[in-house]
Amino acid sequence: MKLLALETAYDICGAAVLVDGAVVAVREERAPRRQNELLGLQVAAALQEAGLDVRDLDAVAVSSGPGSYMGLRIGMSYAKGLALGGDLAVIPAPTLAVLAHGQPAELQWVAAWSHRDLFYAARRNAGGLEPVQSVSGAELDALAGRDGLLAYLPEDRKALLSVPLSDTCPSAEKVGIFVLAKGLAPVADMAALVPDYFQNFQVRSSHHDDS
Amino acid sequence: MTVLGIETSCDDTAAAVLVDGHLQAHTVITQLDHDAYGGIVPEVAARLHERKIVTAVRQTLDRAGCELSGISALAVTYGPGLAGALAVGVAFAKGLSQALSVPLVGVDHMEGHLWASFLDPLQAPFSGPFLCLLVSGGHTHIWRVNAAGDYDLLGRSRDDAAGEAFDKGARLLDLGYPGGPALQAAAADGNDQKVRFPRPMAGTEHCDFSFSGLKTALLYYLRDAAPDARATDADIAASYQAAIVDCLMDRLQSAVRLSGLRQVCVAGGVSANLLLRQRLDSWSGREQIPVRYPPQEFCTDNAAMIALAGYHRLQAGQSAGMELPIVPNLSLAGRG
Numbered sequence: 155m156k157l158l159a160l161e162t163a164y165d166i167c168g169a170a171v172l173v174d175g176a177v178v179a180v181r182e183e184r185a186p187r188r189q190n191e192l193l194g195l196q197v198a199a200a201l202q203e204a205g206l207d208v209r210d211l212d213a214v215a216v217s218s219g220p221g222s223y224m225g226l227r228i229g230m231s232y233a234k235g236l237a238l239g240g241d242l243a244v245i246p247a248p249t250l251a252v253l254a255h256g257q258p259a260e261l262q263w264v265a266a267w268s269h270r271d272l273f274y275a276a277r278r279n280a281g282g283l284e285p286v287q288s289v290s291g292a293e294l295d296a297l298a299g300r301d302g303l304l305a306y307l308p309e310d311r312k313a314l315l316s317v318p319l320s321d322t323c324p325s326a327e328k329v330g331i332f333v334l335a336k337g338l339a340p341v342a343d344m345a346a347l348v349p350d351y352f353q354n355f356q357v358r359s360s361h362h363d364d365s
Numbered sequence: 366m367t368v369l370g371i372e373t374s375c376d377d378t379a380a381a382v383l384v385d386g387h388l389q390a391h392t393v394i395t396q397l398d399h400d401a402y403g404g405i406v407p408e409v410a411a412r413l414h415e416r417k418i419v420t421a422v423r424q425t426l427d428r429a430g431c432e433l434s435g436i437s438a439l440a441v442t443y444g445p446g447l448a449g450a451l452a453v454g455v456a457f458a459k460g461l462s463q464a465l466s467v468p469l470v471g472v473d474h475m476e477g478h479l480w481a482s483f484l485d486p487l488q489a490p491f492s493g494p495f496l497c498l499l500v501s502g503g504h505t506h507i508w509r510v511n512a513a514g515d516y517d518l519l520g521r522s523r524d525d526a527a528g529e530a531f532d533k534g535a536r537l538l539d540l541g542y543p544g545g546p547a548l549q550a551a552a553a554d555g556n557d558q559k560v561r562f563p564r565p566m567a568g569t570e571h572c573d574f575s576f577s578g579l580k581t582a583l584l585y586y587l588r589d590a591a592p593d594a595r596a597t598d599a600d601i602a603a604s605y606q607a608a609i610v611d612c613l614m615d616r617l618q619s620a621v622r623l624s625g626l627r628q629v630c631v632a633g634g635v636s637a638n639l640l641l642r643q644r645l646d647s648w649s650g651r652e653q654i655p656v657r658y659p660p661q662e663f664c665t666d667n668a669a670m671i672a673l674a675g676y677h678r679l680q681a682g683q684s685a686g687m688e689l690p691i692v693p694n695l696s697l698a699g700r701g
Contacts, residue, residue, distance in 0.1 A: 190452060190455060190456060190689075190690065190691055191687075191688045191689075191690060193456070193459070193687075194459040194460070194463055194687030194688075195686075195687045195688065197463065198463065198687065207466075208463060208464040208466075209464070223408065223411070223449065224448070224449060224452060227411055227412075227415055227449060227452055227453055227456070228452050228456045229456075230415065230456075231415060231418065231452065231453045231454075231456035231457040231460070232456040232457065232459055232460040233460060234418065234419055234457055234460065235456065235457040235458060235459060235460025235461035235462075235463075235464065236460035236461070236463060236464045237460070237464075238419060238422065238423075238433070238460075238461055238464070239433060239460065239461040239462075239463070239464025239465040240464035242464075344419065345416075345419035345420050345423070346416060348412065348415050348416060349415075351412070
C-alpha cells in the first residue's frame, strides 16, 4: 500500500509518503496562509525522495477537519485533483482524531484553537472520539477539568486556558499513520466529498423581527 | 494541444476542453443557492465549488469525448475573484496537473474575457494588436491587447461600471435583476428619443467613462417628472439604454482615434446587449473596422475563455509552477 498523506487543517502544511506502513518521506513546515503555494512543492519533493510517481500511489489521505476553512479547502481540493488525475482513492482523516491517536488515555479531551477564544474539542472514548464541539476557553476548562487536555494552539493563545496542557501538533505523517492504523476506507465518490467545516455556514440577517 | 480550463472565481463552477484553440465542450454549473441571501456569499460559494468541481470536469471530458490522459495542459483562473472560491480551482488544478504531469498556466479572469470573442469558430482571429472594450457588472475598461499576457489599459470608468448602470437603472424602474436583460426587454417597444439623458464624457479626448451622473439623471427624472408629462416605462428604459450605449460607442471611437488600432473586440456581460451589437455592426460596416464579440453564452463567466487565454499563454512559452498564488485583487493593468 502506497499512501500520500496531506495536512493543511491548521498552520502546519505538509505531505508524507508511506509505503507498507513505513513513513519513507516527509516535507512539512509551519506556514500560516501559505498552504496554496507550498503543498504542491512538498508533494513533489516527498514523492521524489520516495522514488515514486503520483500514479504509483494507491490512495491520498487528507486531514479533513474541523480547522481553518481556507486550509481545509486547499487540502481537499488539491487531493481531489490529484486523485482524479492519478486514479487514486481518497481517504478523509478527522483532524482531532489524528491529534489524539496514540496519546496517553488519561488525557480525556483533545482540542485545537479555532479563532478568537473558540476551540474545536472532543472527548475521547474507547472507540475514538465523541462528536466535536465548538467551545470557549472557559467552557473547555470546565469540561476537561483537572485531567488536563491534549491541545494544539499557538503560544500566544495559551492564556485562554487554565487547564494543564499536553501539547500535540498536526502532521501529515500522523494523518498517514492514523489512516493505516484504523484501516479507514476510501470514500465511494470523492466528487461529493467535502471537509468537516463543523458548522453549516449561516448568514445572519442584520434585521431582527422583534414582534 | 488539448487544454483543460477551470474557472471558479465567483459563483460559477466551470470547465472546458479546447483542442488547438478550438472549443470541444464546456460546462457551467451556476450556484443558485445565493438567491436566498440576496447576494453572493463568499463562504457558500467556496463550499459549492468544492462539491461541483469534479462533476464539472468529468462532464466536460465526457462531452468532449476526451480522456484525462489526452489533456496536454491545464489553465486555471487565479484572480481576480473571491479568495475561497479561487482556492478551490487553483488547488484542484495543481493536484490534477501534477498527477497528469502536464503544465499548468494561471489566467487572469479578465484576461479570459479579453479572448472570449475568439471562441466563435466562424470569426477569423485578428493578427497584431487590437482594442478590447470590456464591459461587465464590475468593469468598464478599454484595453490594448498586444499579445497574450501583454495588455495596456487605455481607459476605464471613473465611477460605476456600465453593467452597474444597467442594474441600477433596472432597479429604479423596478424591472428586476440582473438589470441588463431586464432593461433591454423593457426597452424593446420604447422610443429612445422621449427622454434626453446625458452622455457623460462624450467628445472628450481620452478613453475614460463615467456612468454615475446618468444613473442620477434617471433618479431625478423619476422623482421630478410631472405625472401627466412622464414618459412610459418603455420609453424611459429605451432612452436610458440608448444613453449607456452611446457612451460606450463614443469612448470606443475615441480609443480608436487615439490608439490608431483598427481591430476591435467587445466582451463581458454587457457585450450581450443587442442594441450595443447593432450599433457596433453598423459602425463596423461604415468605418471598415472589423468588430468581434463573443457568442452569447461566453459573455458571462465560463471556462472556455480561460482555456483559450491559457492556450495563448502556453503558445507564448508561459506556464506557472506549483507556487501559483491566489490573487483576489489581481489586475491586468501595468503588467508587461
